[in-house]
Every structure is written in structure tokens, then in C-alpha cells.
Ligand code: HEM
């Protein structure tokens with residue numbers, strides 16, 4: 001699997017499945033500016049222009065090649081209440097979890113530590 | 122039940138060890154995802170939307186209490202405390218971590234289970250009538266055949282890289298409860314009118330997915346001993362001539378369709394004649410050995426009808442209703458086959474919690490000769506229940522939320538995982554099933570409507586069998602939102618038929634209303650005690666289409 005094939009319209013975020021656990025992770029900027037993964041969609045780094053999107057693509061390619069994640073690709077988002085929300089309902093599901101089980105997945109705060117937990121709208 | 126011999130046991134253990142090694146090589150980076158993916162798929166490990174998914178084979182849907190209890194344990198220890206029973210009578214766990222899967226496979230091997238050939242282009246888990254061995258309309262138990270095919274097809278070197286997946290179903294009964302006509306090969310045990318010997322009717326080229334087809338009969342009476350040679354001939358013709366250039370045209374149904382059933386038959390017969398039958402066919406001693414595992418349990422001699430049961434029913438209408446909808450007449454006097462509904466109103470069809478699995482395992486051990494079945498309709502069956510024990514079972518099921526009296530009714534909906542879990546989905550299926558269930562939750566109303574199968578898939582792959590639902594619902598994407606296409610008149614029985622599209626797709630929130638309109642046409646136009654599907658056959662599509670279009674246009 002190569003890196004994200006076709007770039008979606010911007011702004012966009014990068015998401016993937018963690019190799020070991022399989023759950024969804026998002027590229028974010030660490031305090032030092034380096035790209036790292038977070039499980040919290042609220043912290044996903046939003047690429048608003050081409051250089052930023054290229055940086056995310058390069059990170060995806062690197063992380064796939066070094067076996068940290070699988071199925072990494074860019075997702076176009078809208079900014080709602082200051083947070084990135086995927087425009088397509090499929091990827092929105094990925095940032096939430098099964099809609100019939102609100103007790104599971106990110107919508108239930110799984111894998112997201114308490115401090116960084118997004119206040120649900 | 123079938124028990125592994127030492128060969129089966131060693132083979133499964135070796136496979137677990139091999140996969141453990143493959144996972145560790147994936148985790149340390151020596152295998153890339155491209156290299157690893159085909160290996161994980163061979164062991165039933167998929168990547169879904171939110172997590173990995175593990176598909177566990179339940180051969181011909183038969184489980185012991187111990188096996189179900191082990192599944193409960195795995196669900197609790199390594200997943201989120203529940204599993205999903207599928208239309209292929211398998212069990213899927215939705216949240217396993219890759220690092221845990223080798224341990225899960227070891228736990229499965231402890232109870233003679235595995236995930237081999239639950240994915241990939243091979244012969245998949247062989248399914249059978251869920252009332253195998255107990256149904257009154259049965260000529261012969263299909264499971265010895267299914268088990269023979271399982272052994273023959275497991276790691277068959279010639280058939281490990283077929284053009285596409287391959288599914289076989291077997292029934293030994295007059296009424297088809299195994300949807301054999303929607304399988305690549307469907308087998309029906311039947312008696313030859315002249316010789317009175319048991320033979321197979323062999324159908325080929327059924328399948329759902331993007332090009333649904335009903336299987337076509339290629340042999341009316343195949344002598345039983347010739348089974349493996351004949352199937353080998355079919356597989357060879359398919360393996361050589363099935364299309365590998367386009368995965369959407371790679372199933373055997375397309376080959377049968379493209380060259381025609383007569384030509385396909387001719388090629389199979391030619392290959393069959395060329396094959397050295399005796400070297401391929403199973404040794405009669407082996408067939409007898411397998412059959413012995415499926416001998417009926419030692420039933421007690423009981424009166425045809427239990428007086429205890431009749432008396433309890435008389436004093437308890439809710440119980441009586443449940444007995445009426447959820448039990449099926451049994452071969453043995455005084456016994457019944459009990460279907461436990463995994464469709465309580467508002468729950469995901471086919472989901473069972475670990476606690477529920479444990480309860481059913483206990484009930485199977487205590488009341489059903491330690492045997493249970495998974496049905497393609499995503500329910501569970503206790504096949505050998507004494508009628509007089511039904512009340513005790515009902516009470517225990519009730520405490521666990523498993524006493525829904527809706528088998529075969531409008532809320533007994535088949536639904537694939539859809540976009541709530543599946544990475545291939547174009548729309549959700551589970552919430553649609555839940556909304557329809559809520560709308561038709563009233564017990565009396567359900568009974569008034571009678572038998573009606575609704576089947577829902579979240580994409581064109583048709584894992585939820587929507588094409589063969591009396592009412593089929595297919596979730597698609599239309600202009601960035603979920604849209605549902607509704608079909609009518611499909612049948613999954615011996616009268617197998619693909620349903621026809623009623624009109625334009627409707628939005629999720631309009632689906633229950635659309636179903637309501639269709640049901641109303643039936644209720645107002647039915648004659649006598651005609652069932653829904655009988656009315657559809659008699660009336661044709663037109664009145665239903667008209668009623669449906671009102672909804673579709675109102676919202677368009
Ligand atoms: C990760 C989840 C799944 C994936 C990737 C998947 C994939 C597919 C695909 C690609 C097809 C179309 C095959 C073809 O037309 O050649 C298909 C068909 C089918 N699948 Fe699934 N499926 C999944 C889950 C399920 C589940 C949960 C069930 C049972 C509820 C199921 C049962 C079936 C059945 C019955 C068919 C149609 C029969 C046929 O093969 O023609 N699958 N699946």
C-alpha cells in the first residue's frame with residue numbers, strides 16, 4: 001500500500017489505523033513541531049495549504065514504510081467550533097465509532113486521555 | 122459432534138504457531154503490509170473501519186457449549202464483551218488487537234476452532250440447514266456431507282488460489298433453509314425416484330454481490346459416493362476458466378452465465394469422466410466414520426405432545442406466543458428445535474454479549490445434548506429440547522433479554538455490520554434495522570403481519586442477503602448522504618428469487634415509513650391467510666410500487 005493516492009480538497013487531516021491496535025490515529029504536531037500520532041481527532045493537525053498537505057503526505061509515506069500504521073490517507077474536513085470534522089460521513093464514523101454503540105470508540109473517549117478529551121458538542 | 126483427530130489438532134496448532142511468527146515479523150518490521158495482508162486474511166484477520174476484525178469459522182453452524190463459552194471468554198478478555206453472528210454462520214469480533222490475535226487463535230484451538238479459510242479466494246466455511254438432523258422434512262442430515270467437504274477443501278492445494286472466494290451450502294430437507302441457491306455450489310440430498318438411493322441435486326453459480334444470480338442445477342441425481350470427484354470436476358473447470366482479469370467477474374456464477382449452463386455442464390461432465398473417481402472420492406469407511414459423529418443423541422421416549430407444556434402455555438399467553446413463533450417441529454416425539462432470537466428490539470441483529478453466550482452455552486449443555494447451531498438469519502438454535510423444558514428455558518432467556526418471540530417475523534431482520542463497522546460499506550445497516558424494529562415492535566401487530574423477511578446490506582456486496590429478502594434494503598451513497606434502495610419479492614428458499622427494485626432510493630429516516638406502506642398494501646389486499654410473499658407473488662410489483670413511490674416522491 002502506497003501513501004495516500006489522491007489529495008482531497010483542503011483543509012485536510014491525516015488519519016490511519018495503528019498497526020498494533022488497529023484503532024484510528026491522527027497526525028498531530030508535538031510541542032517541538034515534529035509530527036506524531038494522537039488518538040484524539042480534536043488534536044489532528046489541519047493542513048490548509050499545499051506545503052502543509054505535502055508534509056502530511058510525506059509523514060504518511062514514512063509511517064507506512066516504517067510499519068507504524070496502516071491505511072493512512074488524507075481526509076478533507078470542515079472546521080466546526082474550531083475543530084476539524086471530516087466532510088464525508090464515512091470518515092466522520094472513523095472519528096466517532098459505531099453509531100449504534102455510543103459506549104464504544106472515540107465518541108466514548110476510548111484511547112483519549114482525560115485532559116485532552118474533547119468536550120462533545 | 123465432529124471431534125478433531127490428531128491430524129486436525131496438529132494442523133491447527135501448527136497454523137497458530139506459524140501465524141504467531143508472521144505477526145511478530147510484521148510487528149518487528151520484517152514483513153510489510155503488502156506482504157502481511159494476504160497472510161492475515163488467510164487467518165481471518167481483516168482491517169475494518171475502527172479496528173481489526175477477526176472472523177471465526179463455525180463449520181456448518183454447529184457449536185458445543187464449551188466452544189460457545191470459549192467465544193464468550195475471548196469476547197470478554199480480548200474484545201469488547203460481544204460478538205457478531207453473521208449470515209455465513211460465523212462469528213466476528215470487531216475490536217481485537219493484532220498483538221493479541223495469536224493468543225486468541227490458541228484459545229480457539231483449545232476448543233477445536235480456528236479462522237482458516239474464512240477469507241480469501243478459497244473454499245470458505247461450508248454451511249448447512251440449521252435444523253440439520255432434527256427437522257421433520259429432512260431426508261438425511263447434511264452435516265456429514267458438510268464435514269466431508271470441510272476436510273476435502275481445507276488447504277486443498279489445487280483450490281487454494283481460486284479466481285475468487287467459493288461458498289458451498291448443503292441441505293438434506295425438502296424446504297431449503299440454507300439458501301443453497303445463492304451459493305457457488307448448492308447441494309440438496311434427495312431420493313432417486315427409481316433406485317430410491319440418496320443422491321445430491323447439484324446447483325452451481327448462485328451468488329449475491331454486485332451481480333446476483335440464482336444457482337442452476339447441473340446434476341439432478343448425483344450418486345452420493347461420487348460427490349468429491351464431481352465437485353473436483355466443477356472446481357477444475359472453474360479454476361481453469363474462471364476469470365482472473367476482473368475480480369467483479371471472477372465468481373463461478375459469471376462463468377456459468379457467460380458460457381451458459383449447458384456448456385458448463387458439458388465441461389464438468391467431461392472433466393468428471395476424465396478424473397480417476399476412486400482416487401478422489403472419499404473412502405466409504407471414512408464417510409461412515411464421519412457420519413457416526415452426527416448420530417442423533419439418545420432421545421428419551423416421550424409422548425408426541427407434552428402435557429406440561431400445554432398446561433403452561435394455557436396459563437401464560439406471552440410464553441405461548443414465544444413457543445408458537447420460536448419452535449420448530451422435531452423428528453423425535455416430545456422434542457422441539459428452539460430458535461433463540463438475537464433480534465431483541467433495538468439491538469444490532471446477530472450481536473450477542475459474552476454473558477448471553479455463556480447463558481446459551483449453559484442451556485445447550487443442560488437442555489440440548491450440549492449442542493447448538495448458528496443460523497444464517499443470525500439467530501441461535503437449541504436443536505434438541507424437550508418440550509416440557511421450554512418454560513424453564515424461556516424464563517432464563519427472558520432474564521438475559523433473549524426471549525423475543527419474533528422468529529421469521531418482520532423484526533427478525535438480517536443486517537450486515539454496514540458502515541458502523543465495515544470498511545467497504547457505503548451506508549449503515551444496523552440503525553436501519555433498529556428503526557424498523559422500533560416501528561414494528563408491537564407483538565400483536567407483528568403476528569398479524571406474519572412471516573416477512575427483511576434483509577439489509579450496507580453495500581453492493583450483499584453480505585446481508587438483501588437480494589433474497591422479501592423486502593431487501595441496500596444502503597448506498599447518493600450525493601454525499603446515505604440512501605436506501607428497496608427491493609421486493611426476493612426469496613431465499615427452494616423458490617429462490619432475486620427481488621426487484623421498487624423505485625428511487627430513500628433517506629434513512631424514511632425507510633420505516635416506506636416499509637409501512639408496503640406492509641399496508643399487503644394487509645389490505647391479502648386474501649385468506651396468504652403470507653406476505655404469497656401476496657407479492659399474486660399481486661405483482663405494481664400496487665407496492667405505487668404505495669412506495671408516494672413515500673419516495675414525498676421526500677424527493
Ligand atoms: C470486513 C467485513 C467484510 C468484508 C470485507 C466483506 C467482503 C465481501 C465482498 C467483497 C463480497 C462480494 C463478493 C463477490 O461479489 O464476489 C461479499 C459477499 C458476501 N459476504 Fe461479506 N464481507 C464482510 C463481512 C461480511 C459479514 C459480516 C457477513 C455476514 C453477515 C458476510 C457474508 C457475505 C455474504 C453472504 C456475501 C454474499 C454471498 C456471495 O458471496 O455472493 N460478509 N463480502
Ligand code: SF4
Nearest residue numbers: 537543546579580584
Ligand atoms: S454488505 Fe458491504 S457493508 Fe455489509 S458487511 Fe458486506 S461489505 Fe460490509
